[in-house]
Amino acid sequence: MSRVATARSWSVPAPARTAVLALGVQSALALAYLLATDAGLAVPTILAVPFVWFTVAAVAVRHAERPTVSRRGWWIAAGVGAAYVLALAWLIGAVAPAMGPATGVDLVLLPPGWGPVVRYSGAGVALTVVPYRAAGVLALGYLVSLSVRNVVDEGLSAGVGGLVALGSCAGCALPLVTSLVGALSGAGLGVGAAPAVSGGTYLLGTAAYVLAAWLLAARPLRRYTTR
Template sequence: MSVVAGVRSRSIPGPVRTAVLALGAQSALALAYLLATDAGLAAPSMLAVPFIWLTAAAVAVRHAERPAVGRASRWLGRGVGILYALALAWLIGVVGPAMGGAGVDLVFLPPGWGPVVRFSGAGVAFTLVPYRAVGVLALAYLVSLAARNVLEEGLSAGVGGIVALGSCAGCALPLLGSLAGALGGAGVGLSVGGGTYLLGTAAYVLAAWLLAARPLRRYTTR
């Protein structure tokens, strides 16, 4: 009986197990968030967006190929990842110039979309949407891993990463300007921006997969 159970458990792919665990954790956190705040629910398709981003991020980071490289390449890869995170955060509006006075506030949007933390300080402002913040950090980490391949094996090893960066530009561009509508009127903004958010979500999943698996590398490093 134990042998059969062991065979069955091993037959479940690791990424699937990670996805199930990530979805379970998100569901528990979402329920606790709804019980603790007066946040409402969005349309099912929009409510799914943060779950997809966060699950894709968890699977990609957990199962990404981690090339064994020297210390110098590790630090250079980290530097590339940090620069990428800052650039992407600026592009999608996480970080930007302050437009008003200093202050901090919370906006209780639906789970995953909120709680949004908005801060405005000395010339700099940031708006932290939970799933986007995690998504940016995950992609930055994956970019740092892909950069290690480039540093150790040459530019040809980064072809898959270049394609992924193009895809990630696709995941960012549909989000430009759409967050303002969501913050201005939570339910209305999320509904009107649904098409662009779903397009950005598909591009994000593609970018995460390309950066984690780097499937083109096997054809460019022979």
């Protein structure tokens, strides 16, 4: 009687597969961007920051629990998420009052992920869209809306675990505020300048962002607030 040995079956966790796919897509886009523009490369540590933000955003949004709520609950959650996106965008300087005459739209070619920066100056409002920050803010806003769905669906105690992460979300923006003045003046994100880190603020912001995204997507405290 013969026996056929079979290898133990195993599979890569779904979040890991999403992360690998996200990194692959980013790498291809970054290569195409470098070939098509005069944008240069930053030091590896700084070049990695946008990759972390994009990858975490993709994994968190793809694999976060999506509670089912009524249409009214959906609109409430969407409204809170949208308000959070606008507030965070204002906090990090992506949306700000225009300081001069309207100049329209222009692009700043920075290293992949940091650029291309889209800048707009209109009547009363100015926008500065850094790709990786925009993706991170939108992801956090969506995750906040999912946490609000928990509150609408199961009551306040069910959403405590997710809502606790709001403090961390604000934390991911605060380190960036200190670097904003230097960034806009040319030290970090000015025209033709490579991104720079002053006192590790970008790295600190990245760490806080990863923590906030994990708390909002996984909602680990929920198990202690629900029965």
